[in-house]
Amino acid sequence: MKAQPKQSSSNKPAGGALTPARQRELFVHMLRIRCLDERMLKLQRAGRIGFVGTAKGLEAALVGPACALEAQDWLWSGLREGGAALARGMPLGDYIAQMYCNSNDSAKGRQMCNHFQHKGTHYPSWSSVIGTQIPHGVGAAYAAKLHGKDEVHSIHFGDGATSSNGFHSGMNFAAVWKAPCVFVCVDNGWAISVPSSAQTAAKSYADKAAAYGMPGEDVDGNDVLAVQAAVSKAVERARSGKGPSLVVLKTYRMLGHSSSDDPTKYRDAKEVAYWEGRDPIEGFEKQLVAAKILAKGERAKLEAQLYAEIDAEIHKQEAAPKMPLKTLVEDVYAEVPLHLRKQYNQFIAIAERLGEATPGDGAFPL
Amino acid sequence: MANLTLIQAVNDGLRTAMRDDKNVLVFGEDVGPKGGVFLATEGLTKEFGEERCFDTPLSEDGIVGAAIGMALNGLKPVAEIQFQDFIFPAFDQIVSEAAKFRYRSGGQYTVPMVIRTPYGGGIRGGLYHSQSGEAYFCHTPGLKVVIPSTPHDAKGLLLAAINDPDPVLFLEPKALYRAVKGEVPEGKYTVDLSTLRTVREGANVTVFCYGAMVPVCQKAADKAAEKGVECLVVDLRTLLPLDEEGVLDAAKRTGRVVVVHEAPRFCGYGGEISALIAENCIEYMEAPIVRVTGFDTPFPNTLEHHYMPDERRVLDAIERVASW
Ligand SMILES: Cc1ncc(C[n+]2csc(CCOP(=O)(O)OP(=O)(O)O)c2C)c(N)n1
Ligand SMILES: [Mg+2]
Numbered sequence: 020m021k022a023q024p025k026q027s028s029s030n031k032p033a034g035g036a037l038t039p040a041r042q043r044e045l046f047v048h049m050l051r052i053r054c055l056d057e058r059m060l061k062l063q064r065a066g067r068i069g070f071v072g073t074a075k076g077l078e079a080a081l082v083g084p085a086c087a088l089e090a091q092d093w094l095w096s097g098l099r100e101g102g103a104a105l106a107r108g109m110p111l112g113d114y115i116a117q118m119y120c121n122s123n124d125s126a127k128g129r130q131m132c133n134h135f136q137h138k139g140t141h142y143p144s145w146s147s148v149i150g151t152q153i154p155h156g157v158g159a160a161y162a163a164k165l166h167g168k169d170e171v172h173s174i175h176f177g178d179g180a181t182s183s184n185g186f187h188s189g190m191n192f193a194a195v196w197k198a199p200c201v202f203v204c205v206d207n208g209w210a211i212s213v214p215s216s217a218q219t220a221a222k223s224y225a226d227k228a229a230a231y232g233m234p235g236e237d238v239d240g241n242d243v244l245a246v247q248a249a250v251s252k253a254v255e256r257a258r259s260g261k262g263p264s265l266v267v268l269k270t271y272r273m274l275g276h277s278s279s280d281d282p283t284k285y286r287d288a289k290e291v292a293y294w295e296g297r298d299p300i301e302g303f304e305k306q307l308v309a310a311k312i313l314a315k316g317e318r319a320k321l322e323a324q325l326y327a328e329i330d331a332e333i334h335k336q337e338a339a340p341k342m343p344l345k346t347l348v349e350d351v352y353a354e355v356p357l358h359l360r361k362q363y364n365q366f367i368a369i370a371e372r373l374g375e376a377t378p379g380d381g382a383f384p385l
Numbered sequence: 386m387a388n389l390t391l392i393q394a395v396n397d398g399l400r401t402a403m404r405d406d407k408n409v410l411v412f413g414e415d416v417g418p419k420g421g422v423f424l425a426t427e428g429l430t431k432e433f434g435e436e437r438c439f440d441t442p443l444s445e446d447g448i449v450g451a452a453i454g455m456a457l458n459g460l461k462p463v464a465e466i467q468f469q470d471f472i473f474p475a476f477d478q479i480v481s482e483a484a485k486f487r488y489r490s491g492g493q494y495t496v497p498m499v500i501r502t503p504y505g506g507g508i509r510g511g512l513y514h515s516q517s518g519e520a521y522f523c524h525t526p527g528l529k530v531v532i533p534s535t536p537h538d539a540k541g542l543l544l545a546a547i548n549d550p551d552p553v554l555f556l557e558p559k560a561l562y563r564a565v566k567g568e569v570p571e572g573k574y575t576v577d578l579s580t581l582r583t584v585r586e587g588a589n590v591t592v593f594c595y596g597a598m599v600p601v602c603q604k605a606a607d608k609a610a611e612k613g614v615e616c617l618v619v620d621l622r623t624l625l626p627l628d629e630e631g632v633l634d635a636a637k638r639t640g641r642v643v644v645v646h647e648a649p650r651f652c653g654y655g656g657e658i659s660a661l662i663a664e665n666c667i668e669y670m671e672a673p674i675v676r677v678t679g680f681d682t683p684f685p686n687t688l689e690h691h692y693m694p695d696e697r698r699v700l701d702a703i704e705r706v707a708s709w
Contacts, residue, residue, distance in 0.1 A: 128685070128686055128688070129511065130512065131510060131512075131513070131514065146513055147511070147513030148471060148473070179443040180443065182444045183444060183474070210443050211422070212415045213442070213443070217440060284419055285417075285419050342687050344691060346685075347680060347682065347688055347692065348680060351681070351683065359682065362650070366680075366698075369698055373697040373701060374697065375691075377690060378690045381508040382509070383509055384422050
């Protein structure tokens, strides 16, 4: 599978602003995420894939941080960071294979949809258990520090995750250890049906940083350049040995929690309309057109190209070979132990005598 | 009588308990206006207000820890953990605190509370939305562990659990939430904890099961009957404390035993049933006791239907035991 075009320029802000070419790249990364979501939702409705945790509205909050990191840095993800991985070079085919959970998927179809990984760009998969990746990122950052590696760990999580045990331990350890990491809280307003106002009594999640002894900053999460600049600053701080910081990206989850959630049950249409008016892609498009970095109407052309790339990859993934049954017992340990080999052999003997198991029709509820 | 799905019966049970006793509270993640991700708590906030059915911040540790405090001080919390897979942040509160308060206080402080949570596979949820963790909790003295498999039992056992003076973990087989329907009495009734249910009579092989494996075993028993093997199918429905006499009696009646669960085999609940029978009535056994279980692996996603015991695998075990 072909990798995405490599980052063309360093993220170190040279005199602050990103070059026009780099800004265009950011825009294309954001558009790609929007187009992918659209296609994935279609596939989900058609029953081709099981679940989509969309990123609509969060494109700036994904692409900004991704484009503030260097190639050797790591990105620790939650449910919606797949687009950030793409922006850092995860191949599109890997993304779509993971959504199909098919035999091309590098995790052998074991994880649910939307649980991406890509070792080449230092992107471990998330377990599903909210907040657990936070201390992982801190420990990995500590390891980098001990080894004297020039490596920053960007740790991403949602507003809901700030209530998890992992958030508390991770923030505390990182500050005590001055670990080279950055905490990126994507405050998209909602944790499934629970609004940020019911998640914390603090005015902002950024206020929490003070209690751990690190800087915390609120950033407009729909302004990709502001996000990129803020995360770059935090990354530089971590890289220069000054320790971690918390960056809170204020944004909005435009769709349901996932493809099977109906948000009209619990949130106000007016709130959604307000954020529709602050769409991160439209905002950036206007800026780029005004700066003559993008021509009027160019977005449609770019979208057509992206859809063509995505559709070609979807066709490839539709043709993936069947998942080998032996993957059932692989990767539990470095070697398949004897008891598992016996369980597997018995399972195959039953399949030979009574036929193979048939898939059920259970669907994911949220 | 109403004809309800299992999830509707849970909802009806919660509603009945809340109408009956204003100290009963329901809380957890997304249980309020959304009504729970599986809709177990639909309409409860509307009927009982935000003080009695509400959303919490995203912390299972907080949910269970706070429930313990509420129970210690006169309330009857019924906490929801969204998926059993996410109960582990609360493991400490359940195992170290809820299960041991009575004992460590010489009976002075008690924790009458219920933790409801959906468990098991069948919804393509992968490793973290499919697990069957009952064995971890059955290894915890002081806790009760209940798993219904029919709408009637879901409501009756839930009401018994809410009435119970001790902490009860109420595991709901999510694969059956909408897959089974049945008659459910209106209003209040209970099904006694620690009693098993005979699902089907048969003289040749006894099949022990619970939760989502009950309908699977019923189907396998029907298939076996076509081949002349009659199975006694037993739904254990309370795993802790277990109806030991009932289990031994059912085992002795056929002398041939199959135990079925979805959870991994090693140190699984089936091992306990096998040992109980081996220790107490091995002389009645005419064949080895056979377990049909999930693999000793994490729960897969794409291959989940191969992982979960199905009719074929149960039938295979029944035939092996019957023809021994
Ligand atoms: C420990 C744990 N509890 C509950 C869940 C179920 N769950 C999945 S996503 C989610 C909300 C997450 O909200 P947030 O952290 O804001 O991330 P977002 O979905 O908004 O990206 C919940 C409660 C879970 N995955 N893990
Ligand atoms: Mg959120």
